Every structure is written in C-alpha cells, then in structure tokens.
Amino acid sequence: MKPRLLEIKQGVLSKNDELAAGLRQRFAEAQVFVLNLVSSPGAGKTTFLQQTLVGLRQRGYSVAALVGDLETDNDAQRLAQSGAPVKQIVTAGNCHLEAQMIETFIEDWDLTRFDFLFIENVGNLVCPSSYDLGEAMRVVLLSTTEGEDKPLKYPPMFFSSDLAVITKIDIADAVEFDRQAALTNLERVHPGIPVLEVSAKKDIGMEAWLDLLAQRLEAFRAVETVTD
Amino acid sequence: MHELSIALNLIEIAETAAHNAGAARVETVYLKLGVFSGVVKEALFFAYDTATKGTLLEGSRLEIEDVPLVVYCPTCQQEVELPSIQQFQCPVCGTPAAEIRRGTELELTTMEIMSDETETA
Ligand SMILES: Nc1nc2c(ncn2[C@@H]2O[C@H](COP(=O)(O)OP(=O)(O)OP(=O)(O)O)[C@@H](O)[C@H]2O)c(=O)[nH]1
Ligand SMILES: [Mg+2]
Ligand SMILES: [Zn+2]
Helix, strand or coil: CEEEEEEEEEECCHHHHHHHHHHHHHHHHHCCEEEEEECCCCCCHHHHHHHHHHHHHHCCCCEEEEEEECCCCHHHHHHHCCCCCEEEEECCCCCCCCHHHHHHHCCCCCHHHCCEEEEECCCCCCHHHHCCCCCCEEEEEEECCCCCCHHHHCHHHHHHCCEEEEECHHHCCCCCCCHHHHHHHHHHHCCCCCEEECECCCCECHHHHHHHHHHHHHHHHHHHHHHC | CCHHHHHHHHHHHHHHHHHHCCEEEEEEEEEEEECCCCCCHHHHHHHHHHHCCCCCCCCCEEEEEEECCEEEECCCCEEEECCCCCCCECCCCCCECCEEEECCCEEEEEEEEEECHHHCC
8 A cells, every 4th residue: 555645626616616607607598687695594585585576576577586495485485475486495404505406496497587586595694605506696685683793703705795785774773783883894894895775574775676686687688698 | 514515525526536546545635725715624624524434535634724815905916915804905005905816715635545556557
C-alpha cells in the first residue's frame, strides 16, 4: 500500500449548481420569471405569496407556485385558494430546497403557460443560501417581529438576495420595530439592496411590489429576446 | 442542519474519485472553506465523521483550509480582505464594496488515498 495525492478541484455543490444552471436555461426559454422566497420560519412568506398570487392574477398574469415545507401541505392549501396551480414539496426533514426537487416537481407543468413561478423555500435563513434553484430573483423576507439584527446574524442569506421585503409593517409600532436599524443592517451586509416594506394582511405596499414584479418581468423578457 | 447534506455531497464526490483511482482507502480529504460559504465548520466535521461510516472514507481526516472574505474595492482599485462578514465596506477607505473575489468556496481540492502499488499508473 502506498499513499498518493489525487487532485480533485470540484465544488461540493457543483451537482446542484449544474442542475440549477439547466433550470435557469429552461426558465429563460419558457420566458417564465422565477422567484425564490426565503426567510426565517413564520416571517410571512405564505401570506405574502398568497396576496401576490391574487394580485398578479387580477392584473392578468398567469402564475404558479411551489412551496417547500418540512412536514405538512398546509401552505400549499392556503396558496391554492388564490386559484393558481400550486404544488407542495414536503422535504421530510431537509431544511432547504434543492434544484433536483424543483426539476422533479415542475416535470408535468408546461412552463410556457406561466408568467411567474414562485418558490417558497423552507423557513430557514441559513441553508437555502447555498442552493441555487435557477431563480431569476431571490427575495428575502424580514418581519418586523423578529429583530432588526437578522441581517447581521445571517449575512450570506441577505447578501445572496436581490431584494429584501420587510413584512408585517402593520404591527411595526406595536412591536417597537426599529426601522432605521433594520435598513442600516441590510445596507451593511448588502450595500445597495432594494428594500420594500409591506403588510400582506393589511394590503400595505403590495401595489409597489406588484409594479416591481411587472417591471422585472418585462426587463427579463427584453433580455431573453435579445439573446435569442 | 445542512452540513449533513453538504457532507453527503462531499463524500459522494470523494468516493467516486477514490474508486476511479483504485483506492483501497482514503486517508485525508482537503477542503477549501470560505468564511462566507454559510457552512459551519464544527457541524461539518461532526457530519463528516458520522456520514463517512461504511464508506471508503471511513476513518479519514477532513482537513479544512479557511478562506477569508476578499472583495474588490472600486476606490482603492484592489482586493481587500474584510475583517468582518457583517460589513461589506472597504477597511482602508470606507467605500461600500460588494464584489466578492474569495470567501464563498466550498471546494474539494485534493485527497490522499492509499492504493496497491500494482494499481498505480
Ligand atoms: N400582523 C401581520 N401578521 C402577518 C402578516 N403576514 C403574516 N402574518 C402572520 O404571521 C404568521 C406566519 O405567517 P406565514 O405566512 O405562515 O409565514 P411563513 O413565512 O410562510 O411561515 P413558514 O412557512 O412556516 O416558515 C401567521 O400567523 C400570519 O397570520 C402581516 O402582514 N401582518
Ligand atoms: Mg409558509
Ligand atoms: Zn478601498
């Protein structure tokens, strides 16, 4: 027996990255704008997404959603009330979604039918940051009830997101939410990150969010058309 | 705890490579781990020891090289190491700097394997 060095030089998550790149290509071809929603548990992803699906449908867009959860399909049932096609991905203990799961669950969907596909990730501010799902936009939610220092505790998640949405703004005063501190912390870990403030419950700031989505979809399609 | 799934990915890559190289067993696995990879080192060590049981990597050592967070500062026009992952700001001139150059690595670089002399090319 003899010791020997083997050079490998391979990213540990390279398999997920490759699958995600393939998905991104498919989404581009189908001209569907895909968003990955991440947050800590209970920050309001499902509530926000439900109102988003309703709002986009009212504006005439075709939308769909995948929702990851550790155990139940409660979130999918809530989202399906919007009338949009929704599928639950039960991760059975896995604390994040992976590209492979997305690939499996969109298999029987004709993506060209959709303008937007939303993916609600498992509530967790750590693990999902490492797993690209092929999304065009990653949105991190931060609720007024969970402390303004979340960005400092989970920098990779906030850095890797393209937009931050502060949720439950309707109860900001009651929970003594320090808005300036939250904005400062977001800026520290992600200089220039755009921030929206909303309440899905009280319908505050939702129009601005829907406007932003409409603009992003248009920009996305303009680029995809040019490269074709 | 995604360190377990990270460890499983790592082991899969390492075992395949070891197998292809005709290794009888793996001695050491060298990993580059960026401080901004989102992976907790201690948790990864723990997961590694557990998940290597019954594989070619059982009993092997995981050797981790920490990679600091390095960004490009547009004002200084050079790469600078950030002292904290909580503040994307050039420590020299104070400019916000978010163009990461190093520090997100999660890469299996090298492995030390044991193989029969007859099998080595
Ligand atoms: N006051 C207020 N409460 C909200 C708002 N949005 C969500 N909530 C409440 O916050 C709780 C969690 O909301 P969800 O939408 O289920 O949160 P989630 O992020 O999907 O949770 P997980 O999927 O379990 O991680 C529920 O009790 C909601 O009613 C809001 O805008 N204002
Ligand atoms: Mg939910
Ligand atoms: Zn500088």
